[in-house]
Amino acid sequence: MPSKIEWTQETWNPVVGCRPVSEGCENCYAKRMANRLAWMGSDKYRPVVRQDGKRIEWTGKVNLASEDKFSHLHRWRKPRVVFVCSMGDLFYEEVPIRWQQGIWEMMHCYRRHRYIVLTKRSRAMADFLCSHSGFAKDMAHVWWGFTAENQEWFDRRWDDVRGMPVANRILSCEPLLGPVVLPDDFLAFGKNIGVICGGETGPGARRLKLNWVRDVRDQCLSAGVPFFLKRLGWTKDKQVDRILDGHEHNELPWVMKG
Numbered sequence: 001m002p003s004k005i006e007w008t009q010e011t012w013n014p015v016v017g018c019r020p021v022s023e024g025c026e027n028c029y030a031k032r033m034a035n036r037l038a039w040m041g042s043d044k045y046r047p048v049v050r051q052d053g054k055r056i057e058w059t060g061k062v063n064l065a066s067e068d069k070f071s072h073l074h075r076w077r078k079p080r081v082v083f084v085c086s087m088g089d090l091f092y093e094e095v096p097i098r099w100q101q102g103i104w105e106m107m108h109c110y111r112r113h114r115y116i117v118l119t120k121r122s123r124a125m126a127d128f129l130c131s132h133s134g135f136a137k138d139m140a141h142v143w144w145g146f147t148a149e150n151q152e153w154f155d156r157r158w159d160d161v162r163g164m165p166v167a168n169r170i171l172s173c174e175p176l177l178g179p180v181v182l183p184d185d186f187l188a189f190g191k192n193i194g195v196i197c198g199g200e201t202g203p204g205a206r207r208l209k210l211n212w213v214r215d216v217r218d219q220c221l222s223a224g225v226p227f228f229l230k231r232l233g234w235t236k237d238k239q240v241d242r243i244l245d246g247h248e249h250n251e252l253p254w255v256m257k258g
Helices: 029-039 067-075 097-109 122-131 151-161 210-223
Strands: 010-012 049-052 055-058 081-084 114-119 142-147 169-173 193-197 227-229
Touching (some): 010 067, 029 049, 029 055, 067 097, 114 122, 114 169, 122 142, 122 151, 142 151, 151 169, 193 210, 210 227
Parallel strands (some): 010 081, 114 142, 169 193, 193 227
Antiparallel strands (some): 049 055
16 A cells, blocks of 8 residues: 555555564554554454553464455556565564465566565574575565664674675664664675664654764765665654754665666
8 A cells, every 4th residue: 555654655564463572662653553453443453453551562463464465566557666564574473484485476476566675583584585595686676674773683683684695685773772883794785785764753752862863874875875764753852854964865775776
């Protein structure tokens, strides 16, 4: 469906549902959205989320879209940028391997689109891609990546994925909850890797320090790595938008590569 996420045009959710794995999951927007859709009567989201008073939680279950949901890719005749599994995690341990393979095959079949796959289960993603290494490098229309909210989780997840046999990589530092120093072997990918950065919004949003964002931006710009600033969210004093030091930062590798 058409997306309000600034760096994509569409979201495609053949998997919905998740469970928290790190600090960045605390105020998950997908969890809030799933709860809203469940209250609106969506059978797709009812099994995967629950609300206790004001607290919303994933149930830990997943819901797999029926095969006809895959027809979205067929109906989109014009090439589009597609965020895969914005309402879950494709590499969540409850998602069957056969389902991951089916989604992989659909992305391989409908190559006119450009796909972004993000996960916090970096080891599972790397294992899957290494087991499909004969085809992974051929999928130059897919950006595979992970989210990292601080240095600890960047180091852990980058260690998992640095050797993946893929053409393109992406890092999402959203929500950014601490400073992140990007190593040389990450920055060396240049325009074959991109960084999305943003703060939290909504209830309970944690404060963002602008210097954390500046440091990530400056590291990317110095190395020629595309940098996209999504939302600054909450800073110390107020909620702000996408402007940092008087500029928007809109570089995306799937645009720059033509």
